[in-house]
Amino acid sequence: MMNKKQLFFLTLIEEKFMVDRVLGWIRQLTDVGLSLIALGVVLQIIFGAAVPFLGIDVIGSVVGLVKQLGGEGLVGLVAIWVLWGIWVKK
Numbered sequence: 001m002m003n004k005k006q007l008f009f010l011t012l013i014e015e016k017f018m019v020d021r022v023l024g025w026i027r028q029l030t031d032v033g034l035s036l037i038a039l040g041v042v043l044q045i046i047f048g049a050a051v052p053f054l055g056i057d058v059i060g061s062v063v064g065l066v067k068q069l070g071g072e073g074l075v076g077l078v079a080i081w082v083l084w085g086i087w088v089k090k
Contacts, residue, residue: 037062 040058043051049059069076 037058040051040054040056041062043054044057044059049057069079072079
């Protein structure tokens with residue numbers, strides 16, 4: 001039979017395992033999303049803006065996001081820096 005201290009540490013280990021699994025899923029979903037964006041950019045470069053099975057303008061959306069962040073001045077630079085930090089950390 002386990003005492004309270006052993007049970008506490010076992011619970012902490014199980015919680016850390018669950019958090020690690022959820023973070024792994026989030027990283028995988030992020031990688032899939034970024035891969036889809038990259039694929040959309042490549043398809044638009046190859047086929048032009050009218051890719052029939054791609055319902056959105058990926059390049060236009062990326063350019064619009066960069067313009068919006070760039071137009072915010074220092075706040076936009078900080079946002080880009082934070083996003084870059086998240087990307088590099090993985």
